[in-house]
Amino acid sequence: MDSAFGFYSKDVIKNAAFIFYIPGNEKSALDVFYSPMAFDILMRTHTVRKKEREAVSDISSFCDKWKKLLDKKFEGIGSAFKERSEQVYFIDVIKSQKRFYAVRGIVLSDSPQKINQAECPHLFILDRTHSDHTHIAKNFRKWQLNRREQEIVQLLLGDHSNKEIALYLNLSCNTIKGYLKLLMRKLDVNSRTGIISKLLME
16 A cells, blocks of 8 residues: 555645545455544544544445445446546535535546446545635525525534424424425535535535
8 A cells, every 4th residue: 555655755645634445345355545634534523433443444434435425426427437537526525523524536547447346446535624604604695595594504514413403493304304405406416415515615
C-alpha cells in the first residue's frame, strides 16, 4: 500500500482526509488505507463503535456504502470509461461531531478492462462543508425556502429522524415526508442527504 502513496509527501498524507479502498472478494482480502485526518473524522461520527480494534471494519463499512452510492452514479454513464475513471463524484454527507463533511469518490484505474472489476481501487475524499449560519441563511434565501422548510432543514442538520422532526414540530410523520418531497423537488435532489449537501456545499 505504501507504493500507492509513495509520490505524496508525509505532510500531504497527514493533512488530507482520504480513504484508499480496494473492495474485497473471494480472491482477495479487503484492503483499506486511510489518512490520520480521515480516521479522526470517521471515529467522531455517531455510527462508529468506540473500540479502536474495530475501527478498520467500521471504516470498511463506510467504504462499502460509498462504493454502492458511486456505482449508482455510474448507472447513467454506462461504458464511458474515460468519464467514469477521471471524474470525482459527490456521493454522501457525514456528520462528525458538529461538523459536516462532503464525501467524494473516484475510481482509480488506467484500463477500461479493469473499471468493472470488484477489486478496482477507489479513493474517497472528505471535505468540510460550509455549515455556518450565514452560509445556510444565504442558501435559504437563494432557494426561497419558507419558514417551515427552514425549520425542517435545521433539524435535518441536527441529524434528527423524520419521527423526531415530527414530534419537535408537532406534525405527523406523513406531513414531514410531504415537506421533504417538496424540498427535494425544489432543490432538484432525491434524498435527505441531497438536501443537506445542496444547502451546505453551494
